Amino acid sequence: MKPGKGLQNRGLIVSCQALEDEPLHGGDTMTKMAIAAELAGAVGIRANGVHDIRSIKQAVKVPVIGLIKRHIPGSAIFITPTLEEVHDIIAAGADVVALDVTDREGRLDRAAELIQAAHAAGVSVMADVSTFEEGVAAAGLGADYIGTTLSGYTPYSAKSESPDLYLVRKLSEAAKAPIISEGRIWTPGEAAMAMEAGAAFVVVGSAITRPQLIAARYAAAVHPFKV
Numbered sequence: 043m044k045p046g047k048g049l050q051n052r053g054l055i056v057s058c059q060a061l062e063d064e065p066l067h068g069g070d071t072m073t074k075m076a077i078a079a080e081l082a083g084a085v086g087i088r089a090n091g092v093h094d095i096r097s098i099k100q101a102v103k104v105p106v107i108g109l110i111k112r113h114i115p116g117s118a119i120f121i122t123p124t125l126e127e128v129h130d131i132i133a134a135g136a137d138v139v140a141l142d143v144t145d146r147e148g149r150l151d152r153a154a155e156l157i158q159a160a161h162a163a164g165v166s167v168m169a170d171v172s173t174f175e176e177g178v179a180a181a182g183l184g185a186d187y188i189g190t191t192l193s194g195y196t197p198y199s200a201k202s203e204s205p206d207l208y209l210v211r212k213l214s215e216a217a218k219a220p221i222i223s224e225g226r227i228w229t230p231g232e233a234a235m236a237m238e239a240g241a242a243f244v245v246v247g248s249a250i251t252r253p254q255l256i257a258a259r260y261a262a263a264v265h266p267f268k269v
């Protein structure tokens with residue numbers, strides 16, 4: 043079955059995530075962040091965990107990309123690692139399921155099953171990849187959106203402090219699915235450059251919703267002037 047739900051308009055997606063060890067974790071804080079993002083013109087929200095996905099779905103009209111981060115001992119795959127999380131994300135009401143589609147631990151072979159499970163429920167899939175080859179493979183497996191989320195976070199992908207716009211450009215020229223530029227976008231200028239490079243969507247997370255990281259940049263900037 044072709045997924046009925048998904049992202050409607052090109053543009054900004056705000057990632058509203060706070061893990062257990064982060065100061066903004068818990069309660070309705072991420073839901074309030076999502077409401078603020080929608081007011082600002084975001085066309086989608088990316089959220090982690092059943093609680094936040096469900097709460098954000100009730101609070102905003104724009105589509106929600108859901109993921110569940112879970113660390114399984116002995117595995118490096120932590121973004122929606124198994125079919126169980128796919129079902130939980132769908133049950134929580136997400137419009138799009140985000141999952142790791144990297145070439146590790148036989149994941150490319152198993153990803154088809156997870157993608158099909160989402161599609162069978164009428165839900166779209168965002169493949170979080172780290173390289174060009176993974177992006178092309180993910181599109182071939184039927185992923186509806188290809189995100190550069192994991193570029194810089196697998197041992198074999200390019201490390202950088204900046205967004206991987208080279209990957210965005212290469213994928214947008216080759217992959218048969220819309221490209222989502224995600225990871226290390228800190229300024230509106232970088233977001234615009236990602237769209238210029240061919241992205242259909244830009245996900246911004248930390249620069250909007252992780253105040254401890256935002257404030258740290260200011261603290262570092264003024265540090266040399268301290269007496």
Ligand SMILES: CC(=O)N[C@H](C=O)[C@@H](O)[C@H](O)[C@H](O)COP(=O)(O)O
Nearest residue numbers: 057191195225226227246247248249
């Ligand atoms: C690598 C990984 O675990 N990325 C996670 C994926 O959901 C999030 O922690 C990031 O915040 C998200 O990708 C947005 O990126 P940035 O926060 O850089 O704008």
